[in-house]
Amino acid sequence: MKDRSGDFGVIGKPLPRVDAGPKVTGRAMYADDIVLPRTLHCRILRSPHPHARILSIDSSAAGRLPGVKAVITGADLPVKFGILPVTQDERALEHEKVRYVGDPIAAVAAVDEETAAAACQLIKVEYEQLESVMSIDEALSQPKDEPIQDYGGPLNIHKLVALEFGDMDGGFARADHIREDVFFFQGNTHLPMEQHSAIATCVDGKITLWSSTQVVHYVHRALAKVLELPMNRIRVIGAAHGGGFGGKTDPFSHEIVVCKLAMMTGRPVKCTLTREEVFYAHRGRHPVLMWVRTGVTKDGRITAMHFRSALDGGAYGSYGVASTFYTGALQTVTYDIPAYRFEGCRVFTNKPPCGPKRGHGTPQPRFAIEVQLEKIANDLGLDPAELKRRNFVKPMTRTVNWLRVTSCGLEECTDRVLRASGYANRTKRPGRGLGFAISSYMSGAGTAIYWNEMPHSEVQIKVDRGGVTAYCGAMDIGQGSDSVLATIVAEELGLQPAEIRLVTADTDTTPIDLGSYSSRVTFMAGNAAIEAARKMRRMLAEAAAAKMGCDAVDVAIGGGRIGEFSFEEASALAEARFGTLTSAGSYKPPQIAGPYKGSGVGPSPAYSYTACVVDIEADARSGLVHVNKIWIAHDVGRAINPLAVEGQVEGSVYMGLGEALMEEQTFRKGLHKWPSMLEYKSPTFLDMPEVETFIVETVDPEGPYGAKEAGQGPLLPVPPALCAAVHDALGVWIDEVPITPEKVVEALRRKEKGEAPRFGPAGFPGIPYPVTIKVEPPPKDLGVQAG
Amino acid sequence: MLSLDVNGETTRLLLPVHKTLLEVLREDMLLTGTKHGCELGECGTCTVLIDGAPQLSCLVLPAQIEGRSVTTIEGMARGADLHPLQQAFAELGAAQCGYCTPGMLLAARSLLDGNSRPSRDAIREALAGNLCRCTGYKKILEAIELAAERMA
Numbered sequence: 001m002k003d004r005s006g007d008f009g010v011i012g013k014p015l016p017r018v019d020a021g022p023k024v025t026g027r028a029m030y031a032d033d034i035v036l037p038r039t040l041h042c043r044i045l046r047s048p049h050p051h052a053r054i055l056s057i058d059s060s061a062a063g064r065l066p067g068v069k070a071v072i073t074g075a076d077l078p079v080k081f082g083i084l085p086v087t088q089d090e091r092a093l094e095h096e097k098v099r100y101v102g103d104p105i106a107a108v109a110a111v112d113e114e115t116a117a118a119a120c121q122l123i124k125v126e127y128e129q130l131e132s133v134m135s136i137d138e139a140l141s142q143p144k145d146e147p148i149q150d151y152g153g154p155l156n157i158h159k160l161v162a163l164e165f166g167d168m169d170g171g172f173a174r175a176d177h178i179r180e181d182v183f184f185f186q187g188n189t190h191l192p193m194e195q196h197s198a199i200a201t202c203v204d205g206k207i208t209l210w211s212s213t214q215v216v217h218y219v220h221r222a223l224a225k226v227l228e229l230p231m232n233r234i235r236v237i238g239a240a241h242g243g244g245f246g247g248k249t250d251p252f253s254h255e256i257v258v259c260k261l262a263m264m265t266g267r268p269v270k271c272t273l274t275r276e277e278v279f280y281a282h283r284g285r286h287p288v289l290m291w292v293r294t295g296v297t298k299d300g301r302i303t304a305m306h307f308r309s310a311l312d313g314g315a316y317g318s319y320g321v322a323s324t325f326y327t328g329a330l331q332t333v334t335y336d337i338p339a340y341r342f343e344g345c346r347v348f349t350n351k352p353p354c355g356p357k358r359g360h361g362t363p364q365p366r367f368a369i370e371v372q373l374e375k376i377a378n379d380l381g382l383d384p385a386e387l388k389r390r391n392f393v394k395p396m397t398r399t400v401n402w403l404r405v406t407s408c409g410l411e412e413c414t415d416r417v418l419r420a421s422g423y424a425n426r427t428k429r430p431g432r433g434l435g436f437a438i439s440s441y442m443s444g445a446g447t448a449i450y451w452n453e454m455p456h457s458e459v460q461i462k463v464d465r466g467g468v469t470a471y472c473g474a475m476d477i478g479q480g481s482d483s484v485l486a487t488i489v490a491e492e493l494g495l496q497p498a499e500i501r502l503v504t505a506d507t508d509t510t511p512i513d514l515g516s517y518s519s520r521v522t523f524m525a526g527n528a529a530i531e532a533a534r535k536m537r538r539m540l541a542e543a544a545a546a547k548m549g550c551d552a553v554d555v556a557i558g559g560g561r562i563g564e565f566s567f568e569e570a571s572a573l574a575e576a577r578f579g580t581l582t583s584a585g586s587y588k589p590p591q592i593a594g595p596y597k598g599s600g601v602g603p604s605p606a607y608s609y610t611a612c613v614v615d616i617e618a619d620a621r622s623g624l625v626h627v628n629k630i631w632i633a634h635d636v637g638r639a640i641n642p643l644a645v646e647g648q649v650e651g652s653v654y655m656g657l658g659e660a661l662m663e664e665q666t667f668r669k670g671l672h673k674w675p676s677m678l679e680y681k682s683p684t685f686l687d688m689p690e691v692e693t694f695i696v697e698t699v700d701p702e703g704p705y706g707a708k709e710a711g712q713g714p715l716l717p718v719p720p721a722l723c724a725a726v727h728d729a730l731g732v733w734i735d736e737v738p739i740t741p742e743k744v745v746e747a748l749r750r751k752e753k754g755e756a757p758r759f760g761p762a763g764f765p766g767i768p769y770p771v772t773i774k775v776e777p778p779p780k781d782l783g784v785q786a787g
Numbered sequence: 788m789l790s791l792d793v794n795g796e797t798t799r800l801l802l803p804v805h806k807t808l809l810e811v812l813r814e815d816m817l818l819t820g821t822k823h824g825c826e827l828g829e830c831g832t833c834t835v836l837i838d839g840a841p842q843l844s845c846l847v848l849p850a851q852i853e854g855r856s857v858t859t860i861e862g863m864a865r866g867a868d869l870h871p872l873q874q875a876f877a878e879l880g881a882a883q884c885g886y887c888t889p890g891m892l893l894a895a896r897s898l899l900d901g902n903s904r905p906s907r908d909a910i911r912e913a914l915a916g917n918l919c920r921c922t923g924y925k926k927i928l929e930a931i932e933l934a935a936e937r938m939a
Binding site: 025650 | 873889921928
């Protein structure tokens with residue numbers, strides 16, 4: 001592992017994570033590991049029907065079962081909630097209508113899990129079944145009984161959006177070649193190794209919840225709303241986290257239910273979802289059908305792009321409005337598209353709600369446009385990598401849809417993977433193929449989930465005789481955000497990360513950070529930590545300078561020394577001089593959203609960039625794809641810890657490969673087809689090819705030490721690169737993810753019969769998109785004042 | 788009444804016969820280092836060693852293993868001294884969320900106990916039943932190789 005520290009003390013060093021010790025010894029306490037005296041266990045009764053009206057619920061027999069301490073139904077928790085302010089459409093327990101198999105209806109707290117489960121079986125629910133809607137096409141037809149939700153519409157449409165930037169007619173008129181394609185990206189799920197778990201206590205009217213959540217602050221808000229309590233009566237603590245990937249970013253029914261049951265029983269109440277329940281809790285990747293029309297000049301320059309998406313949202317809103325915008329937002333941050341039109345649609349279906357999964361709404365369109373550009377290159381007889389390269393965005397520019405691009409390492413990332421893989425000089429032989437793709441992702445969303453003018457991240461630091469403690473609401477979900485915080489504070493104070501004590505993700509004791517989603521923590525909490533640590537550094541330097549008789553700026557800090565003093569001595573001098581040593585820092589992203597409705601989705605203070613080459617063998621007889629090797633280069637701005645960055649990149653490649661080859665969340669009559677870890681195929685140790693990772697550092701002007709995100713972007717190029725490799729190997733296009741053997745074989749059969757050598761969706765449905773909002777593009781040069 | 792030999796200590800327990808070893812370890816013995824991902828024998832997360840061989844504790848009944856020795860993650864370090872595998876996992880970033888880590892470590896230990904310098908393919912084969920969603924397995928592979936090298 002390369003040390004990239006240069007002039008830094010600890011930034012850029014491949015140090016172990018600060019929580020490595022507890023994790024390798026089994027001492028890390030995950031939510032289900034927390035045991036409190038007199039804990040009751042909770043099970044939730046869930047709907048067996050995909051769409052039904054609840055006529056009555058009789059829980060009296062359940063309440064009489066020995067060992068049962070409380071039974072609640074929807075009437076006990078009637079207030080609706082939801083992650084987005086515009087879609088408050090969920091209830092902790094439904095008492096009027098169920099909308100997917102797995103919708104929660106009632107909950108039991110009992111002395112043990114078995115008793116709670118037995119009591120759930122005794123709850124009698126009378127249903128009137130309604131016609132269920134299971135696909136995008138069905139959702140776009142007239143509902144037989146009634147729409148799934150009582151908002152949105154027409155039909156079972158949840159959200160429609162239509163935006164246009166630049167001169168579309170002129171763009172297509174200038175094109176020498178225009179291509180239309182339809183793609184489908186199947187839904188898949190996060191499959192965290194840890195099942196969701198939550199445990200709550202209620203002492204003196206004050207609730208404490210430990211949960212496996214990615215977003216303690218948003219859970220805090222939802223609890224206050226549904227339980228109708230002020231936020232100061234609720235404390236949410238993020239337990240050690242067994243994997244999120246976006247799947248634990250909504251407030252969940254079981255988190256609210258255990259709090260209510262703790263309030264009623266006066267005892268701690270725990271609920272851990274079964275693996276099957278985790279599949280139904282979902283909030284994963286939306287299945288998205290996409291239609292793309294792109295115009296290019298004969299040398300491959302894009303002149304205009306028209307992109308349509310249809311998202312199968314499942315039964316509730318979740319992050320869906322944002323997901324819909326995301327399917328159209330980031331196409332322009334990799335390619336210079338002078339005219340761009342986006343029409344998006346999300347529908348409700350009677351399936352578990354979809355939401356954010358690693359890359360949130362952007363891996364699907366990334367697959368579509370990367371594969372379409374491959375096809376266009378084929379049409380024009382150009383090298384696909386060269387065609388893409390001709391269209392790369394330039395650093396320090398604004399896109400046609402008003403996104404601000406600052407640092408951009410696309411060129412270098414592309415160079416690294418093309419060179420290492422020998423892509424240009426690859427030996428062509430049937431059955432072997434190489435594919436290339438690029439991508440970009442946000443370093444945090446420029447706008448918060450709920451509108452407010454407060455910072456997105458806040459950090460406090462305390463120094464005393466016991467050492468340094470940093471406080472921040474950020475939640476480490478395994479990506480290493482605790483290590484990033486400790487490293488930054490250590491860098492500024494001249495210490496080692498292991499010397500920094502951390503208090504994180506606790507709404508009582510830590511200042512707010514919005515949580516681990518949209519790859520925001522390194523950028524936002526990192527900048528807040530730098531501000532807080534530099535204030536502390538100044539106090540320490542000033543106190544040391546006074547004693548040394550020099551200027552504070554001349555005090556050397558590093559290696560555990562503050563000028564002539566040990567850190568401990570200097571902190572005593574500073575405490576004597578200033579009193580209690582505390583400092584605080586915060587971060588608020590720049591206001592860079594464009595002047596149109598919907599412009600809040602897409603802007604980020606910085607974008608990461610990735611390039612990838614996939615090398616495969618594909619067997620024409622069986623359709624099996626074997627991946628030989630993957631090269632991936634990621635522009636992370638600056639690697640605060642290169643070991644952790646590599647881990648994020650490799651994990652993203654792995655997850656992207658799973659989506660590309662095998663993972664699918666699909667349903668039959670409302671039931672998940674494979675709600676178990678054996679049947680839901682995910683890559684094992686044996687499926688993972690060799691991965692060669694290149695870290696590219698563009699040193700972003702606004703990132704902490706120049707850092708950008710690493711946890712999501714590197715997933716995005718893997719599915720399209722794999723698709724391109726399959727075409728390179730066998731001469732067929734699989735316009736649909738996952739690329740399974742039967743699809744490959746079917747495409748080859750069509751090719752043999754002289755039909756289009758392709759497997760993918762036949763067409764795109766008619767969608768009643770609204771009148772397009774036309775937006776004037778901004779000046780392209782960042783130096784020119786926009787607006 | 789059942790005797791269980793876990794991490795070198797013998798404990799006598801009174802248990803319902805249908806309780807799995809996983810449940811007994813976590814709930815009755817408070818050895819919560821053993822994690823669970825499915826409780827159906829599919830993910831490898833709850834791996835423990837029984838007489839040195841990796842077993843899924845969610846599929847084992849304590850009555851089946853009376854008199855045999857069980858090793859959990861809590862029994863891997865010697866006091867404050869980490870096992871070389873634990874040390875290598877920490878140093879090389881082989882644990883991200885850390886949830887599959889106890890099972891991975893025990894499966895890897897069993898491999899190294901029987902084969903001190905396993906090939907990459909032998910490592911992949913031995914750990915193919917342990918799923919990880921964070922790492923892409925690469926750093927785990929490298930950590931096992933590093934530990935093997937140090938132990939040799």
